[in-house]
Amino acid sequence: MTLTTRPKADKRPPEKNNVIPRKPRSRKRGNAGERTLRNTVIIVIGASLLLLTAYPIGLAFVGSFHYWNPLSGAFDFIGLENYTDLLSSGEFWSSLLRTGVFSVVVIFFRVALGLAIAVAIFSNLTRGKAIFRTIFYMPTVTPLVAVAYIWQMMYNPQTGAINTFFGLDINWLYDPNFALPSIIGMTIWKDFGYAVILFLAGLHSIPEDALEAASVDGANAWQRFWSITLPLLAPMTVFVVITSIISYLQAFVQVLVLTQGGPGTSTQLISYLIYEQAFVKYDFGYASAAAFVLLIFTALLTLISFRLSAGRKNSLEG
Amino acid sequence: MRTRIASGVLTSLLAMIGIVTVFPFLWMVLSAFKPNSEINAAEQNFLPQSWTFENFLSIQENFDFLRLFGNSVFLSVTITAIVLYTSALAGFVIAKYEFRGRGLLFGFTVGTMMIPWAVTIIPRYTMFVDAGLQDNYLSIIVPAAISGFGIFMMRQNMHAVPDEVLEAARIDGASEIRIFHRIVLPMSTNAIAALAIFQFLWVWDDYLWPYLMINDNANQVLAVGLTTFAGQYGTDYGGLFAATTISILPVIVVYIIFQRRFIAGVASAAVK
Known part of the structure; x- marks a missing residue:
């Protein structure tokens, strides 16, 4: 905003x-x-x-218009071939779709959990606000590589805490049905605290008069929340969503540590695909073309979010 | 009475989420003190049955973690100091001086935050390799020295420095750089503290760029070292627990010491 x-x-x-x-x-x-x-x-x-x-x-x-390989030193013009290869590759589209699913699910939980927890901490009924604030933000300040290793061990089917604690027998990271959800779960755990802190800041900036006036007019807690608090938090929500879109389209370290895109390609996110093309296969041209498509998607989604929020703002004011 | 029950319910709900949040940390630290026989046992215990330092000693012996730790501390501290200074200075100039192209400069700087790493990392890789800067810490420090996020954050916080104070100092004959050092910097401590932790964490956490730029294992950073260690000693779970503990603890300690300032700074960067 x-x-x-x-x-x-x-x-x-x-x-x-x-x-x-x-x-x-x-x-x-x-x-x-x-x-x-x-x-x-x-x-x-x-x-x-x-x-x-x-x-x-x-x-x-x-x-991105060249066959570009730093190992062989090749830099040969091939026109649109990288782009046509990319856009006709099923792997590319499915990893893009997977990135979309990953981002939407993580952003949904990040915003929902962040908002709910922030409202709960903000409430006068809660004891120990400062401790909760400190705890919930802890995963966010923890290095991602290390977090990924903690979760790799948590997900371990024999000795991991999750199977042990819940008495399950799931091979989280090596089962194609569970691998992506496992990465999503880890990412939500790591990132929800950021939204908590931002929503708390948003809540603190809401003028108390507005809420008081509403309660004088007979609005109950729910009505105040839905018609005053929530609309006033809209700009903060947009901020969280936009920064999340930008960072999740680039998510890659958790995939690298936990699954390397596997099993099969079930956790191959777009940024991991680009990493693999660039620094495992050293196909710089193809990777650059994919990176540009990613850039366009990022820009479009950011723009759409801005537009939506601007439209919303106008309709609220008008 | 009703409010007391509601208060109890709410607080215990938060406490449950709090436990879920803290559990992985506790589990990691406690496991780092368990012998491998206990970690791999069919019967799992939350607390170590026999405490041991063996994991820490063996990873230090097999894999010089203290060295990597030192490298990461050096790079994180150096880059953070540079970024704090450049961001505060640029933020001050952009917020308080009026000049042509100011909006454009700020717009482009902020715009860099939106560009995925995937777009710039390949050309940067070829540029730094061609310049012979591989295995040179300059290759890590130079690209990080100017931060779009840092400039954005510091500029947003410059409203904490009233124009009247700057005017008064100018009338007293203070030079601009002195005003920056003596007035602007001290008045921006919250934002600086927040940016410091963010930036420290980013450098500490950066994986791909050091992985590409540093080939010499002795000069490698901790984040990359962790993955190398996992690749070589992946079945030494005790070692891996100890290694992750080492790489997380300093950041958590710094965070807990500064958390109040930090949370205030993060919040103020987003609200304005």
Whole structure:
């Protein structure tokens, strides 16, 4: 939400500021120092953007039209072949679909759990708020590689805590029906706390007057929640959803550690497929083409979420 | 009376979720102190029946974890310090100075957060290999030195520094860089603390890039070392428990020490 509102304010014509007498005076005073600092920042950020982002994106784009293999040194123009191969590959589409399922399920639980737990912690009825807050956020600050290994051992069919505790006999990571759900479960455990903290922040920023006025008007707790709290949390929900979409489309470490995409291709997410094409098979061109398709999907989904939230905001205000 | 029951129910529900959240950590740490015979036994116990340091000693002997640990600490601390400084400075300039192209600069910087790693990692890999920077920590430090997220977060937090304070300092004749060091930085401690933990964690957690850039095992980072260890000693569950414990504990300790500031900082970055 911040992204949409802030830059607009910046478009204010700078001349206007000259009307305020305070500004030009300070300008004169801080002039040289201000300019040095400003130019340093512009140059450093500019160089970093050009060298480490713009140039690589350009190279990846060009590379996606080439047969590009760093081991053999090949960089041969093949037109759209990488793209046609990619778009006609069942493996690509199924991994994209799988990534969609993975993301939707994880985001759903992240938002639902995050919201429910945040509301529960926020409630006056809860004791020990600070402890809960600290605990729920712990998995989020834990390194993902290590978390994946903990869960690999939790999922172990013979000695793992899950089968032992529930008396089950499921080979979680090696059964095609359970492998993806296992990765989803681990990811939800790791990430729900982030949503808890953000929703708690959102709850704290809701003006108490609004809720009080509603209860004076006779609204009960549920009505207040549905018609005041929830709509006011909408921007935060959008923020959580967008950041989640971006990060889950790129999810890869949990797959690498837990299943390497298997059994079969049952846990092959799109980013893992790209990793394998690029750094196991060293088909850089094909991997770049896939990465670009991923970029387009990320951009489209982010844009749609922004649009949906903007439309919603307008309808609330109007 | 009713509220007391409701309060009890709510608190115990949260406590149950809390146990589910904490359980894997406890299980990992406790298992790290179990001998392998106990870990692989048919009869499982939550607490070790005979406590042992053997797992920690053997992984150190077979696989120099302290060295990898040191490498990760060095890189995490160095990169975090650089990112904090560059982000705060850029955030300050973008938030408080008016200049042409400011919105564009900020827009592009923030936009980098949306680009999947998969797009840039291949060209970056070829660039750094061609530059001969493999097995050189510069290859890890340079790409991380400017952070879109860091700049975004620090800029959002600059409203904590009122313009009047800056004006007053200018009138007193303070230089811009001095204002930044003496006024802006001290007034941004919450955001800095939050960014510090995020950034430390990201470097600590980064897997693919160090894996691609560092070939020399002695200079490898802990996250990659963990997977190498698992590949070689995958059946040594006790060792793996000890190794994950080592790689998680410092982050958890840092988090618990700073958690109050941290949570405040994370929240404020998203709310504004």
